[in-house]
Amino acid sequence: MALSPSETDLVVITASLSIRIYPMPSLYDDVSIKPIQPSRHIPKAHDAPVHVAVIDATSSFLATGSADGVVKVWDLRRGYATHAFKGHGGVISCLCFYVYPGSQGAPRVILATGSVDTRIRLFDLAQSNIRSGITKPIMILDGHVSVPRGLAFSKDGNTLLTAGRDSVVLVWKMDELVNLGGKKGKKMATPALVKTIPVSEAVESLGVVEPTAPLLEMASSNSLLFYIAGEKGHVHIWDALQAKRLVSLGLPQGSFSKDSQEIQSIQEAQYCQSASTIVSLHADQNITFHSLQSLKISRHLIGFNDEIVDAALLSSNTLQDTHLALATNSSLLRIYPTSSEHGINCSLLAGHLDTILALDSSVDGRLLASVSKDTFLRIWAPIEGIDDRWDCIGIGEGHSESVGAVSMFKSSTTSSRFIVTGSQDRTIKLWDLSDVDLVVKGEQPRKLSSLVTQKAHDKDVNSIDISPNDKLLATGSQDKTAKIFEINLAKSRASLKHVGTLRGHKRGIWNVKFSSFEKVIATASGDKSVKLWTLEDFSCVKTFEGHTNSVLRVNFVNQGQQLLTTASDGLLKLWNIPKETCVTTMDNHEDKVWALAVTRDEKTVITAAADSVVTFWEDSTEIEKEQAAAEKEKAHEIMMQLNQHIISRDYKSAIFLSISTNQPRRLYELFKTVYASRDVATYTDDVTGELREVPVATNVTGSTDVDEVIRTLPLVELAKLLRHIRDWNATARTSAMAQVVLHAIVKLRPASDIQAAFGPNLAKADDEAHGQGNEQLSKRAAEAESLRDVIDALIPYTERHLARTDRLVQDSYVLDFLLREMDPVGLEDEGMEIDVY
Template structure:
């Protein structure tokens, strides 16, 4: 059987991480997001990253995209404002701010940016002109919110600002003065908004209140029971008899209020979790839609058209997945990825639409592990909340739904195993391991409609290891279960009885993973001792030891009908091994951090790896394509060699030189030039040299330099140099590349000249000696 070593890969990289800096264009098409010190621009309509902007080495503190999506303002901890033209992909202006900036705003016409500094100074920037129009001073503390109203240079051209002391100011930008100051809040003001007419204005703060103003006079104070991070009028296009506004912030809640009746109209938690998440921004876009930016760097797109009754989730986007602890191919076609990340929600990602993510909620703490049946329709997840959950694929809606919850462990669930034989109506059992050092076998209940069933008692519980259990695998015939632990042992158990039938001893450090071979009576383990080992299930002895990783081996699996093993490590490397010889056939260096997760599909034709940075790499076997490419290359090489030999045998040195240069055959060229000089065909050679183009000349001079180093070859190189320097025009020789090569020739030429001069001197001595010997005779 052919061994697989050739793979092409596609990476799904995080595009929003390390900062709350994120901005979306008015039409919802473009998003700019911070990726530590760099910036990524994403087309949300096509789910493609269209541009990446290198940072200045400091973390991004704020960025803002103009409503038309053409201009981007970027500020980092260096306090340097960079204005970026999205279409030309160039920085068009830079400006040093007086202090760090964490908040900004734009006007509706894409003409102005406003930036609020930690020194209380507000800087207004003219986008087209590329200069500061206003520097507004008056706040005594850090600026925490900004909002424009009106048109450039009009009579009602205003800017509202709020600070961390609860002060709100209204600025007349035409007359460059502060017209109103309000002290209605007791803490930072995070939300400011005007209606289209400007008659109504609101401010919302972390003191959990919203103040409504009419004609810039406070008229109402509403307690919203929520620390506000963003607030605004729901429809800023026009005022109506009914006035609605929204608040968002703590508890991951978006609330919509009727301002007239002072009542809560709708309350939406974009997903249920006990994780302490905050909505850091709410961006209204066209078509009555809104993006919620959540503190875990996910974006939730909501439909606001029926906000009185519901707020349907249009889509979710994951800016990053954080640390990915486990991964499985899932779905009837195994065309999706189930991710266990540092989030309580199970994430389902379609690699064809990689930015969007489906979140399955239910767990109350971070996920550790995920497993799937061989038909891809049943997923089991284990969490730090000590629970195991089972999810079933619903053919009708084409998504996974909660099926059952298993409660009984008293520690974080760390490993799971589902049946490896075909599933009829539903899988019959589930095996789990947890921080309580036990394994449990559970009986899965029969389907009961849409009811999520709760199972509280297991078929058996066994104290399995002395330290944490990191991995479970079920044998291909569902007869045995294998466990791997930090106690340096792997154990084989009889599934039905729960009795130990074998112990794997030999690793020097804790085990991370254990997997059965689908075809042979073998099992592979991976360990913190930097090795992976293949064991016989007949005598539980080591058959093969894989040593090449430079750090802990996190995952290992058989593939290609058991003839190969693939492993991933804390060194960020993927290694493919011959399971019989133990030879490392291929090393893939595609990750920059520890690879926690690995899964294979189609017995190794595809596999996926995920690391601690949240990078997902998808690999596809392209051995057939590479084999054909190598065959074509070999065939072409044979044809070119034959063509070259024909030219040489025919004495057609011009074409022979051109072909040898094209193929980069250094010694063939040397042989050709040697024959030319032996036959004294200097005139023909001069004609050939003068017809070479710039690329061919550089290639030839490079080879002359290499020949010139060796004393045995220097005669040919010196003859060639003489002809080229004397017969080529200065225009051809006067290029930086050629001059650099010629300069490097000088030291060797001087050495050859000294050697020749020494030989001449020695020849004089020899002549004198012979002459004196003749006199004696």
């Protein structure tokens, strides 16, 4: 991928070897959801995958280098190849353009290439092209012993910087290149290597930067400043004349272990001169913006969160939860703003040396505690004067194995501040926070003191929670038990007294949580259940079952009347505690949901899972109540209007209203009522002498007005009516009326109208008339039923109803026969024979 310096074209090269050139929209244009179509498409640009691409300063030429050692130059506007340079000794590893002002006004375009044969080649585009067949370089620079990865010319073109994975930067003097003529057969120039700068890391990117005020204070006069970025994950600014590193940009040195350096390494870095910023792309798919004005990180964009194992809400000097802290499969702590106004910017907090396992925040959301596999506890607080930045203020060291559970004090009224941690070493520690400042003032993190160390379980401690009044401590372990301790905070005689054990789970306990309103505690276990225990006698009072896998997190909401649970099945469930029933199940994850956080007002629930997805759930109870009330009121109004239309015999308005508001039941009742009130004629049956009624054949539906409505019904409404008929016909109770209306449609409308009612253009016009967007229109078009689908659904049910009617008619004749045979009149005519003795 490459962006032109004029910011008008974006070049995208895919694995299918094709090049697509997209016009870049202006930042001042209105935002459009329509996809951008490429202005140029080159189907097969190379015979091998393209590894590097670059556009010259005039935004006229595109150079691409492939794995087969071929470099091609393309006319960006016309989309054809102008040059093809072969002869490289392997994969092309870097490219760089430089445009020299020509002596006669025509600029000279120089292309520098680097490949895995460690050589740098320079080509003059004016001397060679595809037609001339000249592809030899005008210079070959041989000085690296490993793959070169970065090329950069100085602003005047007199100096070329090259860097590679051999951990050196070479400075070449290009005076001969400036004076080199373009005549054919000119002897190849020999550049001068003037300096070799060891940089102590494999370099993946290099570029020349313009000096800013902070850099000028450190650099020499008339210095050439350049940046390098590579395997150690930092951007370094160097002075080429002094061969001196001026500053390193990025996270603090030693902020991650050697095992995680590989994923923190920089794969690409670009210099944005207008913003005085260097943008680096890291192997863990994160993008970092380094400001050359402040010499600090100005922004982080996270491309991949990896497996999220815990989350905690923070507050920056307000009563609202303004930030979300995430612990991922990384040693870096990530803090996101919860408001969309701040975009997707993220702060990365370095300090831990291994994966962070658990988080917890203080009552006011100002303090954050994190524990990690590196056995350390760290306390984070807002930086003084900067409300949206946190830094480390305290470090707790003492556990011998990974620390996987942490809980901070919960009461805002107590003067004592403390924290409890649980570890794989089966112990829990009580730490004193009373001497720790609540803001960062630029001092070194304070070392925390442990008041109590106590063995709590026979296996790993998975979870810890402190009661709302800071009097009790609950621990959950892999040994299938949860334990309750009484907290004594006296410094001289601080203690954790064991007062109860909760037994009953069949698997390890993953989470424990105190209720803020009742004297109960909830435990979530690997046995797929959640249990509620009373703190009076530590007995189980309720059990909630419904998850299909281990329950990982639990929390109380709605004044302790409901429970929220997450599990390895990727589901979030809401439970009604008094009824012991699941109220609703929410699904938006594809893997274990490790993190569950609830805002202070309980209007938003946040879940984060191993699928690296963070989901925000909003409480929709009031909204659903309002919607239900509004729908009920609307239905009442429709019913009133419908009744008024029927009373006034305005059948046209009644039918239109029923169809437009999707009221098939009201529409059916309307047709049924009209058909029952149809005009009939009476006659005497010649056989039985009974009076019989037959409908007058002046209409089909029982009303001439209704027949006229069906005759003139618009095509869109006609299609909807046929779908309703299909549904009515599927039930024996409503099939008779469905056949009557269907008979009316077939008799009163031509076949062309019925076919046109299901045309795609008509459905599209209907959607546009109702203001449907493109996405919703496409969805409706995909779900739209054809006339064939409706007919295929009508035929089998109609045949079934016909067969049933035939059987009923036949059965009625049997009944007539039986009644005739039982007729007493026939017996009297035959008389009786009486014997007289």
